[in-house]
Amino acid sequence: MTLLDVKNLDKRYASGGRTVTALDGVSLTLSAGETLGLAGxxxxxxxxxxxxxxxxVPADxxxxxxGGEDWLALSGGELRRRRSRMQMVFQDVLGAFNPRAxxxxxxxxxxxxxxxVxxxxxxxxxxxxxDRVGxxxxxxxxxxxxxxxxQRQRIAIARAIASRPAMIVLDEAVSALDVSLREKVLELLVALQEERGIAYLFVSHDLAVLAxxxxxxxxxxxGRIVESGPAVEVIGNPQSSAARALVGAVPRLIGQEDRNAV
Incomplete structure (x- = not known):
């Protein structure tokens, strides 16, 4: 079942007297219980x-x-109520928390x-x-x-799943962790997905993590999606210059067949 359906999304910023195109006609879908890795x-x-x-930030x-609703049309109380269904985990989790909390x-x-509750x-x-995040x-x-x-990254995940979301956006959520901690957090995310059917949009520059x-x-x-497909195909046989550059930057990638062993 399609949970998220994005079509022709544009976003531009004014910077230094010129217009910068951040998103240019982006379209994608995400199904319930699926992980879509977003690399670049x-x-x-x-x-x-x-x-x-x-x-x-608003789209242009x-x-x-x-979830079948016009997500960009929601505002005020309607948006606040629906936000529980889509959560986000940031790279800088300390900056996302009240430091006195x-x-x-x-x-x-x-x-x-x-x-x-x-x-x-x-x-x-x-x-x-x-307890669920260890x-x-x-x-x-x-x-x-x-x-x-x-531990803060695990706490951020606990907060994200507290509202029982259908989807979590993870923006470079493990890039600041060392290899052993990264592996444990990825194990946790895969386990939570299997238990709860959460969909992930996993943003990373690291194809090894996404694999x-x-x-x-x-x-x-x-600002454009230049290639997409099953993880094993995109990594094993990249078609775009951007994908080839990302694959070339990682000496050894984990195969998709190893996904459940992470």
């Missing part, structure tokens, strides 16, 4: 696309249907804002979410500043 060099438009889809033209309050916020049950739900319930009392980068988790991969260059 810096400045290719992939992070802009992530922010347009999550309604952090095009359509986005999410506790781990528990960070995870509890979506439970409260979207009225996911009654107030009396939120503490138990926070503990359950921490952290002790006692971490709820810690300051968000007093946990490691890998480990993606069913399909789309390659962006200069």
């Amino acid at each position: 060099a810096s400045g290719s438009g992939k992070s802009t696309l992530a922010r347009v889809l999550t309604r952090l 033209a095009g359509t986005v249907r999410f 506790t781990v528990g309050s960070v995870i509890e916020d979506p439970l409260r804002i979207h009225d996911i 009654p107030k009396a049950e939120r503490g138990r739900e926070v503990a359950a979410l921490l 952290l002790p319930a006692a971490y709820a009392a810690r300051s968000i500043r007093d946990v490691s980068g890998g 480990a988790v993606s069913h399909r991969i789309a390659i962006m260059d200069a």
Whole structure:
């Protein structure tokens, strides 16, 4: 079932007296429970696309249907209510949190804002979410500043799944982690997808990461999608110069057949 249907999405910025095209007629689809890897060099438009889809910045033209609704037409209270269905995990998770917040309050916020569980049950739900991402319930009392980068990334994932979303956009969400932590976070994401049927739009410049988790991969260059297809085909036989450059930048890629072993 198609969960996300994007057609002819445009976004332009004014910069230094000139117009910069960040998105130029971008079209893509994402099915429920599927991972679409979005790759491209810096400045290719992939992070802009992530922010347009999550309604952090407006589109200039095009359509986005999410869960059968006109996603770009939603505003005010309607948009706030629907936001629970599409969450985002950023690369800079510390910058995405209130630095004075506790781990528990960070995870509890979506439970409260979207009225996911009654107030009396939120503490138990926070503990359950921490447990699901491999952290002790006692971490709820810690300051968000007093946990490691890998732990903050897990907390960001716990917050994202707290609202029981249909889709999560991950924007370079593991690029700041070392190899061992990256592997653990990718394992967690794959397990959560299998359990809950969450769809991921996984934005990364690293094809090795995308090979480990993606069913399909789309390659962006200069604001356009220049190639897309099954992950194993895009990586094994890249057709565009942008895809060939990305493949050439990684000495060894994980095959799609190894996806479940990550």
